[in-house]
Amino acid sequence: MKHLLSLTHPIQLVGGLTIWSIWFVAIYGGLSVACAVAPPDPLRDMWTGINLAVGLATLGAMALLLLLSWAAVLAARRTSVRRECYFGNVSAGIYLFSAGATLFVGYPVIFLPPCL
Amino acid sequence: MDPAGPAASHQFWVWWAMLFFSVVVALVVFALWLYTFRRREQPQRTPREEQRIMLRWVLGGGVLLPVVSIVALLVFAAPTGRGMLPLPLPEGEAERIEVVGHQWWWEIRYPGEEDEPDVVTANRLVMPAGEPVDFRLTSADVIHSFWIPRLGGKRDMVPGRHSTIRLEASEPGVFGAQCAEFCGAQHTGMLLHVEALERDDYDAWLAERRSPPEPIGDEADAVRAFGEHCAACHTVAGFPEALVDDGVAHDIVGPDLTDIGSRPTLGAGVLPMEEGAIAYWLQHHQTLKPGNRMPPHNHIDTETLQDIGAWLETMEP
Amino acid sequence: MSDIKDATLTPEVQRLHKGMQEVWGNPKGLRALTVVNHTTVGLRFMVTGAIFFLIGGLLAMLIRTQLAFPDNNFMSPEVYNQVFTMHGTVMMFLFAIPILEGLAIYMIPKMLGARDLVCPRLTAFGYFCYLFGGIILFSSLILEMAPASGWFMYTPLSSGEYSPGPGSDFWLLGITFVEISALSAGVELVVSILRTRTQGMALHKMPLFAWYILAMALMIVVGFPPLILGSILLELERATGMPFFDVAGGGDPVLWAHLFWLFGHPEVYIIFLPGAGIVSTLIPVFAGRPIVGYGWVVAAIIIMGFVSFGLWVHHMFTLGIPQLALAFFSAASMLVAIPTAIQIFVWLSTLWLGRPRMTLPMLWIVGFLVIFVLGGLTGVMLALVPFNWQVHDTHFVVAHMHYVLVGGMLFPLMAGLYYWLPQVSGRMPSERLGKWSFWLIFLGFNVTFLVMHWTGLLGMRRRVFTYDTAMGWDIYNLISSVGGFIMSAGVALLILDIALHFRFGKKAPQNPWGADTLEWAMPKPPTPYNFVSLPKVETRHPLWEEPELSRTIYEGQHGLANIEHGRRETWGSDALTGKLRETIHLPSNSWWPLFSSLALAVVCISLLVRVYWVAALAALVAVVLLLRWSWENGAHPKVAPDATLEPSEPPLHFHTMNGPGVWTMSVSHLANGSLYLSLLFGWFYLWTVAPEWQMPESSPLSMPLLVLAGAALTLGAFVLSKLVRRLRRRNDVGLGGGMYLIGVLGVLQSALIGIVIWQAELAPIESAHDATLLVALVYVLIHALLGAILCLLQGLRVGYGFVSAEMPMEPVVVLRLWHYNLVVYWTLFVAIWVMPTLLGGAS
Structure with a gap:
């Protein structure tokens, strides 16, 4: 199990995007439920608690992914096994992509109201 | 392709900008690919140099190019969708017209105030020009889609749900409209005649229909x-x-x-x-x-x- | 270059080849129906897919004939609707997916240096499901009752009320049947790629094609179940009136759209990835150098696989979903441009650094590039919500999607076809005819669809059977139609070329294109056992670095070159490092796949004609046949006539605790879990979003009974894991008795769930709430029964001596099922009992 968590294991190839997917499902599902249960007044436009929550979740997920990306680079540098170095680097790239993807997908919260 | 409202003309310009950019990108990529077949001489390169050339292409073309383009698209073009949201207007409520899709015709309702009955008509939509109009859409049977191409985007009409789309005709005129979601045998024959009138003409048109109907004699x-x-x-x-x-x-x-x-x-x-x-x-x-x-x-x-x-x-x- | 022709065959090696032929060879006559060999079944898949392609193409020509002129009366609207529905359905479900799976089934073991896929009987079963499902679906067209609600089958249009005939039933049942085939291929491709690579081929040394197929197979496994669930629910609604998608009963038609596109969008990438895999295989060969940026490509594949699941709503931008939610999907849709661009520039730099040769396959690759890049660019445009609102459901989208699908799939497939033809037939295709057909198809395609973008921008909607001349679309439609016919002429020429080449093509050399992968090390035409001896491969380019491999393999100089025992064998290797782990013993030809798929076909047909007792009976027969099939496994004498091994070889897989069966079970649970999650999604979606959803004040389900059933399950799983832990220590005391005990616990659990259902007095016809509950409970009931039956059978197998401390694998497989049941049961309990009780009846 410890082996799977090592940042040079190929399972890490899917780690970044798994976090991204969970975050994505969470904001999309959360948004739908929030709009069904307690839709904010359209007058408030994008200045709502929902936008704030989604925005914070976005920043949090992005920070986590950036951190993991950096950690994967370090892990790849530390190891001497070619295979581990290889998977560490590729994973780092995908973590980085996921971080960017998180920011990119979450960005519209600053100009759109949540439930219209 | 002949926009007659703000939403449609936004998209018109977005389209031409995207088209121009796309054509340039496509031609450059094609030219680069074909060029690789034309070269005769190949310099000897060390693996390090090869790595550098690869990174140049992949980082430049594979990462930078799409990232810059989609960020530009998201930042400049995506907010145009805001105009079609039924957000509150500074000058008060927008005119509201209800449209109900049926297989295969349109029911148009102009809601009455308080106890007043709605004005109901079919297959002909009359709207005021020069101001935003909120269309409240639903369907009586299957999923239809409400689309006045020259005024802007379309919106599906889903049974059991209501959704609102805001459109505006800049000038009075006659526009074609149509059902855009496949809805069965006569999907093709589900057309709507849309007329935008000056505000006064629109009010007059509506007032004519608001007046209580005269009873019809049962002789004929x-x-x-x-x-x-x-x-x-x-x-x-x-x-x-x-x-x-x-x-x-x-x-x-x-x-x-x-x-x-x-x-x-x-x-x-x-x-x-x-x-x-x-x-x-x-x-x-x-x-x-x-x-x-x-x-x-x-x-x-x-x-x-x-x-x-x-x-x-x-x-x- | 050393060739198979130069091989020196000692009498011993000749005997080896003869023995291999006897064990692996295909029987003739009626028994050809029992064949499980991946080469044969893969070819069957591809030929059947090609036939469906021609049918789908014919339908397309009918559409273009109808639209060639305004106010055309060539077809009535009813017929036209059937024709375009079937065109989409046939091309997506009966051509694109199966033919690519066929290619993967044919190619993957050969590229990985294995002798067959890991579950050969499942390959055959998948093929028969595809064939029968395809025939059932296609027969509807001949009977003139084809589905006519579009290939996306939006309800309520496809519901019993608005599509009363059997058309929609044909679609729902036929497609579900075909999807069983896709799933079974998906599962075994995943396991085969991970576990049967030849010795030394570590994960990062395998050919890129295998990465692409691995991603495709995983996407099939996760992506198809939502549609299977949707189809089951819609068919239930049509047959019995359960209102899953009916607003009045508390359902919601938008749920169908979600389930459909949750499958439908990944499907596009499922089709594209193998196409890109072909491109990534061919470009290095014709550039004469290894691909640059292997890691970049792997990352791009993984990103595509994931992100493609985050885009489904971009088919639903006009459905009235809040704009912020749309913006998420819009952004995610644009993100796909990045991995796509990475691949295009990796290919470019490979060509840049190599010395590319323009050959016939390469011509198709260039055609792919031109068409696909254009399709990709319009795709980015469509991802923009406001623009999408304007062109959604117009001919612009029709043009875009044909550019992506034909460019991304058909052109690479044709490149692959010409590239691998010599491998299959041993002959070279004709350059001249091939070029002619390429140019006809390429020009015809662009003439048809480039113009169609414009027709769409002018406002021409999709799926209209005619248009008025006043719209001014006449000339564009005529051009499109003419282009369509040019393209069909090209396809006709292509077929002619391929047919002629089998007769007149000149003999191909051993490695005609100078390729690097193992499939070119085989004799031509291919032997059913692929490689008489399995080589050790530690490079990405075995044939470039060891050109003598073809000969040494043929001379039997490598591993597993022994056939005295009469078993079909291939290597099982470590998923990560490629180190040898076990010898996988593969089952031989069998009637069970045919029989069980026939029984399923009977189920399907009797549901169509609504004779439900026959359907129930046939389903029972199918279950019995499948269980009987599973009986012939492991140490059963029919599949393992002799369990002795050379001391140097790794152990037979059923002597280990981590054989391919364990992996197959896990990957199947990925599919099963995706189905379950879709069901949970449906439950929560209807609960929160459906306008008329009725949640009763208190749950109709009996909590004590539910907990009791869960306790039986938990206890069973606990005992089973104890038994497995003891097996790990080579201790099988009380194994048989334990298995029977767990089986009885499973029966108890099933009975309790049955009582819960019976006591709840649900009204599934009136309310979507009750209908969804019923489906969820039946789902856990089926799993409980399956868990019970498998344990009871294990008890029997212990008695027969098929399972013991020496052969401990099967209980591990069953344990995976019990763990799965455990997770599903308790999460479902929370979702359908705890949460409604806590949150109360308000909806």
Whole structure:
């Protein structure tokens, strides 16, 4: 199990995007439920608690992914096994992509109201 | 491709910008690929140099190019969608018109204030020009989609749900509209005639229809025949209740015919309205619009149909 | 270059080849129906797919004929609707997916240096499901009752009320049947790629094609179940009236759209990835150098696989979903441009650094590039919500999607076809005819669809059977139609070329294109056992670095070159490092796949004609047949006539605790889990979003009974894991008795769930709430029964001596099922009992 968590294991190839997917499902599902249960007044436009929550979740997920990306680079540098170095680097790239993807997908919260 | 409203013209410019950019990108990529086949000489390169060249291409073309383009797209183009949101306007409520999709025609309702009944018409949408209008959409049966191409985007009409789209016609005019979500046999023949009028003309048009209907006398043969054959599905305001034969059970509703004489088309845009057109439609509607929901009238003699048609043509506010 | 022709065959090696032929060879006559060999079944898949392609193409020509002129009366609207529905359905479900799976089934073991896929009987079963499902679906067209609601089958249009005939039933049942085939291929491709690579081929040394297929197979496994669930629910609604998608009963038609596109969008990438895999295989060969940026490509594949699941709503931008939610999907849709661009520039730099040769396959690759890049660019435009609102459901989208699908799939497939033809037939295709057909198809395609973008921008909607001349679309439609016919002429020429080449093509050399992968080390035409001896491969380019491999393999100089025992064998290797782990013993030809798929076909047909007792009976027969099939496994004498091994070889897989069966079970649970999650999604979606959803004041389900059933399950799983832990220590005391005990616990659990259902007095016809509950409970009931039956069978197998401390694998497989049941049961309990009780009846 410890082996799977090592940042040079190929399972890490899917780690970044798994976090991204969970975050994505969470904001999309959360948004739908929030709009069904307690839709904010359209007058408030994008200045709502929902936008704030989604925005914070976005920043949090992005920070986590950036951190993991950096950690994967370090892990790849530390190891001497070619295979581990290889998977560490590729994973780092995908973590980085996921971080960017998180920011990119979450960005519209600053100009759109949540439930219209 | 001939925008007549702010939403449509936004998209018009977005389209040309995207097209120009895309063509440039595509041509450059094609040229680079084909060039690789043309070169004769290849310098000897060390793996390090190869790595550098690869990184240059992949980082430049594979990462930077798409990232820059989609960020530009998201930042500049995506917010144009805001204009179509039914956000509150500074000058108060926008005009609201309800549109209900049916297989295969449009029911248009102008909501009345308080206890006032809605003004109901069909297959012809009249709207004020020069101001935003909120269309509240739903469907009575399957999923349809409401689309006035020259005014802007489309919005699906889903049974059991209401959704609102804001459109604006800059100038008065006549526009085509159509159902854009496949909805069955006569999806093709589900057209809507849209007219944008100056605010005053629009108010006058609506006021004409708001006034309470005059009762219709029950003497004429055509009225009796209409009551027997048609009134179970089709409403005409002021039609004598007693004449309605609802012995035949119908689970569908036909268009409201109160102002049919004033409409420009028949059968949701299948036939232009002219003298005698209604009678012709009543006899041949299953050939003109095969599969439509009105049962064939083979059991009714031609004379009666012509009578009904002639009478309906007089139905104007 | 050393060739198979130069091989020196000692009498011993000749005997080896002869023995291999006897064990692996295909029987003739009626028994050809029992064949499980991946080469044969893969070819069957591809030929059947090609036939469906021609049918789908014919339908397309009918559409273009109808639209060639305004107010055309060539077809009535009813027929036209059937034709375009079937065109989409046939091309997506009966051509694109199966033919690519066929290619993967044919190619993957050969590229990985294995002798067959890991579950050969499942390959055959998948093929028969595809064939029968395809025939059932296609027969509807001949009977003139084809589905006519579009290939996306939006309800309520496809519901019993608005599509009363059997058309929609044909679609729902036929497609579900075909999807069983896709799933079974997906599962075994995943396991085969991970576990049967030849010795030394570590994960990062395998050919890129295998990465692409791995991603495709995983996407099939996760992506198809939502549609299977949707189809089951819609068919239930049509057959019995359960209102899952009916607003009045508390359902919601938008749920169908979600389930459909949750499958439908990944499907596009499922089709594209193998196409890109072909491109990534061919470009290095014709550039004469290894691909640059292997890691970049792997990352791009993984990103595509994931992100493609985050885009489904971009098919639903106009459905009235809040704009912020749309913006998420819009952004995610644009993100796909990045991995796509990475691949295009990796290919470019490979060509840049190599010395590319323009050959016939390469010509198709260039055609792919041109068409696909254009399709990709319009794709980015469509991802923009406001623009999408304007062109959605117009011919612009039709043009875009044909550019992506034909460019991304058909052109690479044709490149692959010409590239691998010599491998299959041993002959070279004709350059001249091939070029002619390429140019006809390429020009015809662009003439048809480039113009169509414009037609769409002018406002021409999709799926209209005619248009008025006043719209001014006449000339564009005519051009499109003419282009369509040019393209079909090209396809005709292509077929002619391929047919002629089998007769007149000149003999191909051993490695005609100078390729690097193992499939070119085989004799031509291919032997059913692929490689007489399995080589050790530690490079990405075995044939470039060891050109003598073809000969040494053929001379039997490598591993597993022994056939005295009469078993079909291939290597099982470590998923990560490629180190040898076990010898996988593969089952031989069998009637069970045919029989069980026939029984399923009977189920399907009797549901169509609504004779439900026959359907129930046939389903029972199918279950019995499948269980009987599973009986012939492991140490059963029919599949393992002799369990002795050379001391140097790794152990037979059923002597280990981590054989391919364990992996197959896990990957199947990925599919099963995706189905379950879709069901949960449906439950929560209807609960929160459906306008008329009715949640009763208190749950109709009996909590004590539910907990009791869960306790039986938990206890069973606990005992089973104890038994497995003891097996790990080579201790099988009380194994049989334990298995029977767990089986009884499973029966108890099933009975309790049955009582819960019976006591709840649900009204599934009136309310979507009750209908969804019923489906969820039946789902856990089926799993409980399956868990019970498998344990009881294990008890029997212990008695027969098929399972013991020496052969401990099967209980591990069953344990995976019990763990799965455990997770599903308790999460479902929370979702359908705890949460409604806590949150109360308000909806």
